Structures are given as C-alpha cells and as structure tokens.
Amino acid sequence: MDYTITLIPGDGIGPEVAKSAVSCIDAAAKKHNFSIKWDTQYAGETAMKKFGSVMPEKTLKSIRSNGVALKGPITTPIGEGFRSVNVELRQTLGLYANVRPAMLFRGIKSRYSKVNLVVIRENTEDLYAGIEFDVGKKHTYELIEFVDKKTGKRIKIDSAIALKPISASASRKIVEFAFSYAKANKRKHITAVHKANIMKFTDGLFLRTAENVAAGFPSIKFDSMIIDNLCMQLVTKPENFDVLVCPNLYGDILSDLCAGLVGGLGLAPSANIGEGCAIFEPVHGSSPKHAGKNEVNPTACILSGALLLHHIGQDRAAQDIERAVGEVLAEGRVVTYDINPKKPAATTEMTAEIINRLGVK
Numbered sequence: 535m536d537y538t539i540t541l542i543p544g545d546g547i548g549p550e551v552a553k554s555a556v557s558c559i560d561a562a563a564k565k566h567n568f569s570i571k572w573d574t575q576y577a578g579e580t581a582m583k584k585f586g587s588v589m590p591e592k593t594l595k596s597i598r599s600n601g602v603a604l605k606g607p608i609t610t611p612i613g614e615g616f617r618s619v620n621v622e623l624r625q626t627l628g629l630y631a632n633v634r635p636a637m638l639f640r641g642i643k644s645r646y647s648k649v650n651l652v653v654i655r656e657n658t659e660d661l662y663a664g665i666e667f668d669v670g671k672k673h674t675y676e677l678i679e680f681v682d683k684k685t686g687k688r689i690k691i692d693s694a695i696a697l698k699p700i701s702a703s704a705s706r707k708i709v710e711f712a713f714s715y716a717k718a719n720k721r722k723h724i725t726a727v728h729k730a731n732i733m734k735f736t737d738g739l740f741l742r743t744a745e746n747v748a749a750g751f752p753s754i755k756f757d758s759m760i761i762d763n764l765c766m767q768l769v770t771k772p773e774n775f776d777v778l779v780c781p782n783l784y785g786d787i788l789s790d791l792c793a794g795l796v797g798g799l800g801l802a803p804s805a806n807i808g809e810g811c812a813i814f815e816p817v818h819g820s821s822p823k824h825a826g827k828n829e830v831n832p833t834a835c836i837l838s839g840a841l842l843l844h845h846i847g848q849d850r851a852a853q854d855i856e857r858a859v860g861e862v863l864a865e866g867r868v869v870t871y872d873i874n875p876k877k878p879a880a881t882t883e884m885t886a887e888i889i890n891r892l893g894v895k
C-alpha cells in the first residue's frame with residue numbers, strides 16, 4: 535500500500551524534528567510493507583520568504599487532496615495579516631478537533647506515578663474566533679453603546695473587547711467526537727470542562743450540549759468540572775482523569791499544563807482532525823533559539839507521526855514507534871537535554887536510537 539502525505543517542515547526547529555519523524559515513519563513503514571510519498575509544502579515564515587505568502591494556496595490544496603499532513607511548528611511573521619497561521623490553517627481546513635494525549639513514560643522524572651489522559655479541544659471558535667475590537671476605535675465605542683442599551687451594563691470606555699462565540703453545533707460536534715474517540719481508543723471516562731457558573735450562556739451551552747450528547751453513550755462515564763477546580767485536581771491527582779473535552783481556550787491552556795505533568799513540551803504530540811483532512815504536529819512551537827543546533831527533543835513530532843499512522847489505519851507501525859520511543863526514554867541513555875541535561879544526546883542521535891529499536895530488517 536502506498537500513501538501520499540503532505541509534509542510541512544515548518545520554521546525554527548520544525549525542519550529538524552519533522553526530519554526525525556519522517557525517518558521513524560519511513561522505517562516503520564518499511565518494516566510493515568507500505569511506503570509513503572512525502573509531498574513537501576510550506577507555511578509560515580519559510581513560505582513567506584519563498585512565495586510571499588504565509589499560507590500558500592498550493593499548501594492548502596495539497597492537504598485537501600492528500601487528506602493527511604505532518605507538520606513541524608511554524609512561526610507567524612509579525613504584521614503579516616494573520617494573528618496566527620496555525621489558527622488560520624485549522625479554521626480554513628475545518629479542523630474542528632484538536633487531540634492532545636499526555637502520557638507519562640517510564641524514565642521521565644515526574645512528581646506523579648501515572649498520567650495517561652487526552653485533552654480534546656474544540657478548535658474553531660470561542661475566544662480564538664479572532665473577533666476583537668481595539669481600544670479607542672469607532673466600532674468599539676459603538677459596541678460599548680450597544681451593550682449599554684441592551685443590557686444596562688457599562689463597559690469602561692478605554693476597553694478593548696474580545697467576543698467569545700460558543701455554538702450548539704460546534705459544541706455538539708466536539709463532544710460527539712470525544713465520545714467516538716473514547717469508544718475507539720477504549721477510554722472509559724469523559725470530563726467536560728467549563729466555567730458555566732460564571733458564563734451561563736456560552737459555557738452553559740457547552741455544558742448542556744455535552745450532557746445531552748453523553749446521555750447517548752451510557753457505557754462511558756461522564757462528568758463535568760469547572761476549569762479552576764479541574765486545574766487544581768489535575769496537578770494533585772492527574773490519575774483520576776481520562777478524556778477531557780473542552781472549549782478552545784481552556785483546551786489550549788490545559789494541554790500545556792498536561793504536557794508539563796508528563797515531562798514538558800518536547801514530549802507532547804497532537805492531531806487536528808476535520809471532516810476531510812487531518813494535520814499531525816507537535817504541541818510545541820518553532821523555538822527559534824534552539825533552531826539549527828541539533829539539540830531539541832524530536833519525541834513530540836515522532837509521536838505525532840505515530841498518531842498519523844493510527845489515523846491512516848497503520849496501527850502496528852504506530853505501536854512500534856510508540857514502543858521504541860518508550861524504550862529509549864525508559865533507558866534514558868540517548869535522550870536530549872530536556873530529559874537528561876547532564877549528558878544530552880543530539881536530536882539526530884536520539885532519532886537514530888529510536889529507529890534502532892524499531893526492529894527493521
């Protein structure tokens with residue numbers, strides 16, 4: 535079986551970690567008798583330099599037609615029209631579900647003995663909708679007047695304002711996705727995350743929708759938790775959680791918190807799933823200060839590659855990569871500075887060690 539997959543190497547440390555992931559995926563593919571043709575495309579700073587656009591149409595076309603992409607982190611050049619190329623990419627391609635597993639590997643120093651949870655984040659709306667009104671602008675004054683007239687509440691005249699749209703349809707879609715994900719991945723417990731005690735209409739709608747959807751899945755335990763309480767519970771008893779389903783902003787913050795529980799950003803993979811296509815990428819950014827030094831941890835991008843392989847149905851190849859990564863981390867001999875600061879291995883050395891463990895003949 536042959537696959538064509540879009541590869542966006544990205545900016546900063548992106549090309550280094552993407553190269554590591556591609557080598558691991560290619561090695562696992564060889565072992566399991568399939569091959570991948572990588573269709574290399576660009577986005578972000580590199581695309582700006584090459585093509586004068588941070589999100590070239592050619593890149594979008596490739597992702598749409600291949601249906602699957604592996605992406606290194608990208609830098610959004612300041613003042614180029616988009617607040618974030620990543621957010622724009624997810625919205626343009628309708629990648630409504632962001633899946634971020636956080637699993638504690640043996641060998642990783644941690645305050646906890648067991649963490650194995652998944653954050654499922656709504657990816658298209660909430661405060662990330664990008665609807666903001668700047669301080670001192672005509673539209674902002676008009677909005678302040680409108681709010682005053684309709685609600686009797688006065689927003690300070692020197693305010694900037696952001697809108698937080700939460701829809702029943704997007705909430706339903708993400709919660710249904712979370713339940714399907716839990717069923718497919720044998721997970722038993724979903725917690726919906728909200729602040730409905732304060733945001734009664736927006737988070738209230740998310741919570742009510744989640745409760746309605748949950749009623750259709752009696753075999754999966756469902757509960758809900760207020761975001762502040764959840765943060766406290768996560769750092770004291772992370773073993774109590776399995777799947778967290780969240781509106782966009784809470785999901786973004788919580789997934790970095792969960793990455794911290796299991797050893798940091800260098801270990802955190804993610805998937806962005808839509809109806810017609812999916813992008814797999816590390817949670818971390820392009821970390822310009824480490825770029826070109828062959829020193830960052832490739833694990834997050836390699837594990838994103840494993841998520842990609844699960845997505846295309848190559849579970850055995852994905853499991854081989856997960857096992858090989860687990861072995862290398864557990865041994866702690868050939869690992870990067872974030873895991874072993876006293877005797878750090880290079881990105882390429884850690885990658886080679888993982889490939890060695892894949893058992894490719």
Ligand code: NAD
Pocket residue numbers: 551606607608609610620799800815816817818819820821822823830831832834872
């Ligand atoms: P960052 O994730 O790039 O770096 C934060 C710190 O985390 C780094 O200084 C480093 O110490 C550590 N780190 C990150 N990745 C690591 C790895 N693989 N191994 C070891 N340590 C690692 O976040 P930032 O500095 O806030 O953002 C830098 C740029 O990345 C910005 O332009 C931002 O917009 C962009 N960004 C892109 C994405 C994406 O493409 N998905 C995500 C987040 C940030």
